Amino acid sequence: MKRIAFILNPISGTRRKQVIVDYINKVLGYHTGWEAEFYRTRCVGDALCAARKYAEKGFDVVVAIGGDGTVNEVAEGLIRSSVKLAVVPVGSGNGLARHLNIPLSYQKAVDTIFTGRSQLIDAGAINGKVFFCTAGVGFDAVIGDKFNKSGSRGLMTYVEFCAKEYVKYHPEHYEISLDGATFRKKAFLITFANSSQWGNNAFIAPDANISDGMVDVVIWKEAPKLTMPFLTAELFLKTLKHSEFVEIYRCKELSIKRERDNLVQFDGESIMMGRELEMSVLEKAVEIIVPQEWHPIHHIWNLFPQALRDVFPQQLKDIMPKLKDMVK
Numbered sequence: 133m134k135r136i137a138f139i140l141n142p143i144s145g146t147r148r149k150q151v152i153v154d155y156i157n158k159v160l161g162y163h164t165g166w167e168a169e170f171y172r173t174r175c176v177g178d179a180l181c182a183a184r185k186y187a188e189k190g191f192d193v194v195v196a197i198g199g200d201g202t203v204n205e206v207a208e209g210l211i212r213s214s215v216k217l218a219v220v221p222v223g224s225g226n227g228l229a230r231h232l233n234i235p236l237s238y239q240k241a242v243d244t245i246f247t248g249r250s251q252l253i254d255a256g257a258i259n260g261k262v263f264f265c266t267a268g269v270g271f272d273a274v275i276g277d278k279f280n281k282s283g284s285r286g287l288m289t290y291v292e293f294c295a296k297e298y299v300k301y302h303p304e305h306y307e308i309s310l311d312g313a314t315f316r317k318k319a320f321l322i323t324f325a326n327s328s329q330w331g332n333n334a335f336i337a338p339d340a341n342i343s344d345g346m347v348d349v350v351i352w353k354e355a356p357k358l359t360m361p362f363l364t365a366e367l368f369l370k371t372l373k374h375s376e377f378v379e380i381y382r383c384k385e386l387s388i389k390r391e392r393d394n395l396v397q398f399d400g401e402s403i404m405m406g407r408e409l410e411m412s413v414l415e416k417a418v419e420i421i422v423p424q425e426w427h428p429i430h431h432i433w434n435l436f437p438q439a440l441r442d443v444f445p446q447q448l449k450d451i452m453p454k455l456k457d458m459v460k
Contacts, residue, residue, distance in 0.1 A: 134193070136245075137169045137186045139179050139206050141198030144223045152197060152220065152238045159242055173202070176401075183209025191215055193421070195245060199223015200265055200331060201280075204399040208262045211255065211417045218245045218421040224279075225331020225400060227265040231342060232327075232422045248421040253342045255417035256326045258409050263398040264418075266330055266337075269388070269409070270321030270352075271301050273395035277402035303354040304394075310349070310386035317379075322388070323350040324411055331400070337380065338370040345415040349381040385412040 138156060140149055153170065160168055169186075173179045179196065183206040186194050195218040196206035203219055210217050220241040221229035228234075232251070235241045256263050266272075278293045303320045323330075325337030325348040337348035355363065355377040366372040373380055388409040395402045396409065 133167050134165055135167045135169070135189075135191045136193040136195065137171060137182075137191050138195045138197055138220075139171050139173065139182050139186075139202070141173050141179065141202040144198035144202055149197070149222070152222070152242075155239055156242055159246070163246055173198075177205065179205035180209045183207075187213040187215045193218055193245065195220060197222060200225055200227050200399040201401045203228050204262070204264055204401070207255070207264050207418050207420075211262070211414065214419075216250060216419050216421055218248075220245075223331075223400075225334075227329050227331035227399070228327060230331065230333060231265070231329060232420065234422060244423050245421055248423050249425075250419050251343065251422050252416040252419050254326055254345060254347075255414040256324055256347050256411060257414055258324070258396060258398070258411045259405060261396075261398055261403070261405075262414070262417075263324070263326065264342075265327045265399045266323050266325050266397070267399070267411075268321055268323040268397045269306070269390065269394065270304060270319055271297070272321050272323060272330065273397035273402045274301065276397040276400055277395050280401060298360060299357070305391055307389040308349075308351075308386060309388075310381060310383045317351055318354050320352045320354055321350075322352070324348075325350055326413075334367045335370045336367065336372065338373060339380075343416075345413055346382045346384060347411065347413055349383060349386060351379045351381075353377045353379065385410070387411075 140153070142149055160166055171182045173182070179202050183194050187210055193216045194206060194210060196203045197220040199221070200223055202223070207217050219229050219234050220238050221234060221236055222238060226236060229236065235244060253264065256267060258267055274297055275293050278297065303318050305316060305318050306322060307314065307316050323336050325340040327342045328338050328340045329335045337350050340348040359377065363372065363375060363377065366375055372378055388411070390407050390409070393404060393406050396405045
């Protein structure tokens with residue numbers, strides 16, 4: 133009997149969570165041999181503690197149902213364990229899910245848990261605090277703090293905060309040490325990108341690879357106010373890397389000194405940290421379930437209803453991999 137735990141954040145995103153729970157129970161009825169538990173988080177840090185407990189109990193899969201903040205906590209609780217992570221993205225940005233092509237439809241995301249493949253992904257850490265998508269200092273850390281303290285969620289709320297804060301934000305000076313070199317920059321923001329985007333398809337580092345043992349460091353330099361609409365458009369067009377106001381480095385570790393204690397953003401959640409920051413990469417930190425690569429045989433197989441697939445003779449299920457190998 134395999135064991136699977138669903139850790140659900142009741143307040144993430146805007147979708148009614150009971151609908152998702154009902155669908156999960158329906159799908160579990162089609163998949164025999166699974167024992168499921170559900171856990172609803174109550175406060176910040178609760179998902180992390182719950183994930184660690186499920187890992188200690190030897191569960192096979194732990195599913196994060198929520199946004200990038202919830203995914204961050206659950207994934208951190210599974211680091212270096214044999215437990216697989218799965219994600220049902222119902223947050224505001226869903227950066228990790230979008231990067232890994234995990235469906236934003238909760239039905240398809242739940243189905244992926246049982247039909248997907250495993251992929252080892254890296255994590256980043258700043259002064260011991262872990263991130264899986266992006267971390268950052270400067271403007272995006274300020275916005276993350278404002279957004280998380282607001283009473284409403286969603287993309288429009290995020291855009292509203294960006295517009296209000298942009299006109300009064302002042303870039304800061306940073307001393308950056310990486311690859312044996314030290315230099316100073318006045319930056320609007322610095323993002324450490326383990327994956328390609330902040331969320332909502334805003335690609336801060338379109339070439340970032342979540343499994344290459346490296347982090348893309350994006351330095352968004354001070355730019356004239358009038359350029360902001362164009363730079364914002366380049367985020368969504370995946371062309372920001374070509375801007376004269378952006379520099380991108382790739383490294384395994386670096387150090388930053390800034391002028392004062394200030395906010396640092398971790399997967400959308402901002403916390404206060406000191407002047408000196410040390411970033412490093414945790415290679416192959418977590419095994420996550422992602423969709424199968426598209427294949428005609430697999431696609432045809434998935435067209436059958438789950439209830440029908442479950443009654444197919446085991447011999448037919450066993451030859452599916454062979455059929456896929458033949459059609460290459």
